[in-house]
Amino acid sequence: MTSSLPTLELPPFLKKSLVEGHPWVYRDHVPKNFRAPSGTWVQARAGNWTGYALWDATSPLALRIFSQRQPPDERWVAARVASAWALREPIRQQQQTSAYRWIFGEGDHLPGLTVDLYGAYAVLATYSESLESIVPWVVAAMRDTAPLQGIVRRRRGERDEETGKIEALWGELPPRDLIVEEHGLRFRANLYEGQKTGLFLDHRENRYYLQHLTEGKRVLNLFSYSGAFSLYAARGGASQVTSVDIAPGAAADARANFALNGLDPDEHKFVVADVFDYLERLRIEKRRFDIVICDPPSFARNKEQLPQALKAYARVNAMGMRVTEPGGLYAAASCTTQVSPDAFRDVLADAARQAGRRFQIIHDVGHPLDHPIMAQHLEGRYLKFVLGRVESIW
Numbered sequence: 295m296t297s298s299l300p301t302l303e304l305p306p307f308l309k310k311s312l313v314e315g316h317p318w319v320y321r322d323h324v325p326k327n328f329r330a331p332s333g334t335w336v337q338a339r340a341g342n343w344t345g346y347a348l349w350d351a352t353s354p355l356a357l358r359i360f361s362q363r364q365p366p367d368e369r370w371v372a373a374r375v376a377s378a379w380a381l382r383e384p385i386r387q388q389q390q391t392s393a394y395r396w397i398f399g400e401g402d403h404l405p406g407l408t409v410d411l412y413g414a415y416a417v418l419a420t421y422s423e424s425l426e427s428i429v430p431w432v433v434a435a436m437r438d439t440a441p442l443q444g445i446v447r448r449r450r451g452e453r454d455e456e457t458g459k460i461e462a463l464w465g466e467l468p469p470r471d472l473i474v475e476e477h478g479l480r481f482r483a484n485l486y487e488g489q490k491t492g493l494f495l496d497h498r499e500n501r502y503y504l505q506h507l508t509e510g511k512r513v514l515n516l517f518s519y520s521g522a523f524s525l526y527a528a529r530g531g532a533s534q535v536t537s538v539d540i541a542p543g544a545a546a547d548a549r550a551n552f553a554l555n556g557l558d559p560d561e562h563k564f565v566v567a568d569v570f571d572y573l574e575r576l577r578i579e580k581r582r583f584d585i586v587i588c589d590p591p592s593f594a595r596n597k598e599q600l601p602q603a604l605k606a607y608a609r610v611n612a613m614g615m616r617v618t619e620p621g622g623l624y625a626a627a628s629c630t631t632q633v634s635p636d637a638f639r640d641v642l643a644d645a646a647r648q649a650g651r652r653f654q655i656i657h658d659v660g661h662p663l664d665h666p667i668m669a670q671h672l673e674g675r676y677l678k679f680v681l682g683r684v685e686s687i688w
């Protein structure tokens with residue numbers, strides 16, 4: 295197909311990965327003299343391969359490839375939005391869930407853009423200024439696809455006095471006390487000020503899996519945020535759940551979520567503390583739990599931080615395993631892209647060694663249905679969740 299778009303010749307060695315569908319081209323690999331405003335559609339060529347991409351004038355990722363067939367237009371984008379919607383049909387039909395990720399960037403063929411759905415409200419986020427070129431198309435497509443009341447976006451700059459971390463794109467702003475459902479549990483989602491876009495939607499299936507193991511158990515939820523894992527544990531019949539997070543407001547949010555589900559927060563513990571300090575205290579006091587969940591924030595933003603991150607993961611998981619009753623269960627999560635699933639299992643083996651335990655893995659998963667990753671783009675894979683039994687050494 296011929297096009298009137300600016301054309302960029304890329305090094306021929308990129309052809310193989312581009313043919314396979316890898317959606318990124320770094321600045322080192324685009325012609326040095328090419329100039330255009332961010333958000334310009336360009337035609338890229340590598341050997342006899344042609345693709346259509348959005349140009350970013352400043353970030354290290356110079357091109358995000360959208361199509362190998364045509365310069366994307368409103369209809370092309372609408373088809374991707376509809377395809378992403380169709381993939382999530384089982385969540386809507388079978389899971390009593392109204393909050394999930396609708397569009398996961400590269401995994402849904404819309405590189406650099408995510409959309410999370412919270413009931414009738416969608417929260418869009420872009421990871422490059424070039425994406426501004428398609429935001430109006432995405433908004434129009436979402437309105438045509440789902441019965442929405444409002445679409446907001448995460449601000450890329452400073453938070454706003456009135457609307458916090460979001461701004462309106464279309465329709466009404468979400469209520470401050472928006473309630474959504476996840477596997478039939480109710481959560482308050484604070485889209486204005488919450489971490490991520492409001493809730494950590496990616497662990498939905500992991501929480502549900504764990505729920506079925508918690509009956510009669512003493513559960514410790516480390517890095518608990520608004521208590522999502524804790525709520526599932528309590529619904530599963532845990533005798534007591536202790537939730538630990540350092541963020542101001544997290545404990546109050548977790549208590550409110552317990553009450554929202556008819557669970558008495560006073561029967562459980564909500565601790566505001568640094569997890570490392572708290573675990574040390576538990577160790578000194580010789581307190582143990584039957585199930586420990588450890589879902590820390592990302593410890594590495596880039597490759598350079600990886601060695602430190604691996605050490606931090608090993609340390610926190612060793613401390614967590616030490617307070618797990620031998621024979622009890624330990625769930626470790628990592629949301630750091632830099633740490634591969636193999637590297638994470640190695641970290642857990644190291645943690646078990648440090649703790650003087652064995653770790654018997656019984657469940658080891660990655661991404662859920664609403665966070666798809668393309669086989670050609672494993673850079674999109676960030677989530678790991680490993681559950682195992684902590685054993686004494688015999």
Ligand SMILES: C[S@@+](CC[C@H](N)C(=O)[O-])C[C@H]1O[C@@H](n2cnc3c(N)ncnc32)[C@H](O)[C@@H]1O
Binds near residue numbers: 494519522589590591
């Ligand atoms: C990945 S989120 C946890 C999400 C949670 N598991 C859920 O399902 O909603 C990480 C959490 O760790 C908390 N955090 C970060 N550093 C911490 C620390 N040193 N001690 C305690 N909490 C910490 C953050 O406030 C955040 O809520």
